[in-house]
Amino acid sequence: MIHADILIVGAGASGLMAAKELSARGKKVIILEARNRAGGRIDTLPQKHFSQPVEAGAEFIHGNLSLTLQLLKENNIPYTKATGSTLRKKDGQWQDTDDEIEGWDEMMQQMDALNEDITLSDFLNTFFNGEKYTKLRQSAIQFAQGFDVADENKAGVIALRNEWQHEEEVQYRIGGGYMQLIDALTMICLRQHCEIHFWEVVNKVVWNKNKVIATTANNEQFSAEKIIITVPISMLQTEGAIAFVPAISEKINAVKEIGFGAVIKVLIQFEEAFWQDVHQDALFFFCEEKIPTWWTQYPAKNNLLTGWLGGPKAFAMQDYSPEQILDIALQSLASMFSKKLPPVTAWHVANWQKQPYTFGAYSYNTTQSAQAKAILKEPVENTIYFAGEAIYTGDAQGTVEAALISGRETAERLLKDIE
Numbered sequence: 001m002i003h004a005d006i007l008i009v010g011a012g013a014s015g016l017m018a019a020k021e022l023s024a025r026g027k028k029v030i031i032l033e034a035r036n037r038a039g040g041r042i043d044t045l046p047q048k049h050f051s052q053p054v055e056a057g058a059e060f061i062h063g064n065l066s067l068t069l070q071l072l073k074e075n076n077i078p079y080t081k082a083t084g085s086t087l088r089k090k091d092g093q094w095q096d097t098d099d100e101i102e103g104w105d106e107m108m109q110q111m112d113a114l115n116e117d118i119t120l121s122d123f124l125n126t127f128f129n130g131e132k133y134t135k136l137r138q139s140a141i142q143f144a145q146g147f148d149v150a151d152e153n154k155a156g157v158i159a160l161r162n163e164w165q166h167e168e169e170v171q172y173r174i175g176g177g178y179m180q181l182i183d184a185l186t187m188i189c190l191r192q193h194c195e196i197h198f199w200e201v202v203n204k205v206v207w208n209k210n211k212v213i214a215t216t217a218n219n220e221q222f223s224a225e226k227i228i229i230t231v232p233i234s235m236l237q238t239e240g241a242i243a244f245v246p247a248i249s250e251k252i253n254a255v256k257e258i259g260f261g262a263v264i265k266v267l268i269q270f271e272e273a274f275w276q277d278v279h280q281d282a283l284f285f286f287c288e289e290k291i292p293t294w295w296t297q298y299p300a301k302n303n304l305l306t307g308w309l310g311g312p313k314a315f316a317m318q319d320y321s322p323e324q325i326l327d328i329a330l331q332s333l334a335s336m337f338s339k340k341l342p343p344v345t346a347w348h349v350a351n352w353q354k355q356p357y358t359f360g361a362y363s364y365n366t367t368q369s370a371q372a373k374a375i376l377k378e379p380v381e382n383t384i385y386f387a388g389e390a391i392y393t394g395d396a397q398g399t400v401e402a403a404l405i406s407g408r409e410t411a412e413r414l415l416k417d418i419e
């Protein structure tokens with residue numbers, strides 16, 4: 001059996017951040033990672049097929065997110081502003097989306113006035129019923145499903161409001177790939193004598209106060225005084241994926257109160273950037289096709305388009321083959337641009353619902369999530385701790401920033417409990 005002071009399950013942004021903080025304070029940390037790589041939902045594909053690094057998972061930095069930007073600067077990783085026009089196909093014409101959706105401000109004010117959280121569906125049915133608001137209701141639901149990957153019948157309005165209020169903020173991208181951040185964190189952890197064991201799927205944690213033994217699918221055992229679990233909450237929501245002995249029912253019940261949405265991301269490289277006929281500096285295209293959201297790499301000039309389908313609609317297509325999804329994506333593009341498309345030179349479908357060790361994309365808040373997160377932030381007898389994007393409480397829900405902050409906060413809490 002291999003021994004450490006602290007075991008961390010998962011080498012995503014959260015696990016690596018926690019490991020960095022703990023090993024900087026001289027703790028012996030072992031990270032157990034199910035995949036053969038670090039990064040989890042950060043997954044920059046190698047340049048093999050595409051003419052530049054492409055992101056199958058996280059891609060944008062949604063605003064001036066302090067910890068992410070600080071880490072990028074400290075590690076000399078360049079990032080650039082994602083500027084460019086946003087266009088929407090409406091009544092067969094491309095239009096600038098700066099047009100306000102009628103009633104949106106009124107809806108935001110009504111959200112602000114809420115004293116108690118309710119689901120988005122209940123909110124819209126209560127305050128924005130009737131024909132006058134049909135378009136507004138559709139837009140709000142599209143937004144919640146598409147970007148928050150949320151089910152409107154479960155998503156809480158207060159968290160959506162907090163996020164939508166920041167929607168105008170600047171966005172950045174890491175030209176050389178998000179994976180550079182993971183590589184930098186990995187290097188720091190290794191320099192600080194952390195061990196990272198890949199291909200180790202933790203399926204059992206036997207514990208009592210200040211003693212844990214984690215068993216992996218390879219039948220290897222690792223022991224420590226404390227353990228931090230950073231796996232996606234979908235893994236903890238899956239019965240028996242990780243068995244805790246004795247059971248930690250309060251935590252597992254809490255995990256079930258957090259929403260976890262699906263995403264299908266389609267990356268297609270064409271022989272030419274045909275969309276430039278519509279707009280030279282286009283960044284986002286929105287339409288009503290089956291794959292409704294597309295973006296370019298502008299201001300970088302290349303021939304890559306990325307399609308995005310989030311929430312219940314992505315969930316409904318989870319069993320389609322990559323070829324079927326590509327076909328639907330190409331049909332969406334041909335119809336949206338009303339033209340025969342140039343040849344495809346590379347493609348990749350990232351169907352996150354089907355990714356083992358993730359089973360979905362990222363979390364969203366239900367009306368019960370605040371309470372559930374408060375429960376999960378408290379360790380079990382100062383021995384089992386939880387971290388990861390879904391445990392984070394703040395306005396950068398479902399992001400890399402959320403994962404990094406949660407990893408750092410959990411490490412700080414654990415150090416406080418020891419010292």
Ligand SMILES: Cc1cc2nc3c(=O)[nH]c(=O)nc-3n(C[C@H](O)[C@H](O)[C@H](O)COP(=O)(O)OP(=O)(O)OC[C@H]3O[C@@H](n4cnc5c(N)ncnc54)[C@H](O)[C@@H]3O)c2cc1C
Pocket residue numbers: 009010011012013014015032033034035038039040041042056057058059060061062200201202203230231232235241242263265350352357358360361362387388389390398399400401402403
């Ligand atoms: C398609 C997509 C697009 C996204 N776009 C953005 C974006 O543009 N900007 C943004 O900021 N965020 C984005 N996100 C969200 C962001 O990627 C995540 O919030 C963040 O990476 C989560 O980090 P984490 O460490 O909490 O979890 P993860 O990255 O999931 O790390 C958890 C790790 O645990 C491992 N694991 C799971 N089960 C076990 C087990 N039993 N034993 C051992 N290891 C295990 C996993 O393999 C994984 O490496 C996106 C996510 C997806 C899926």
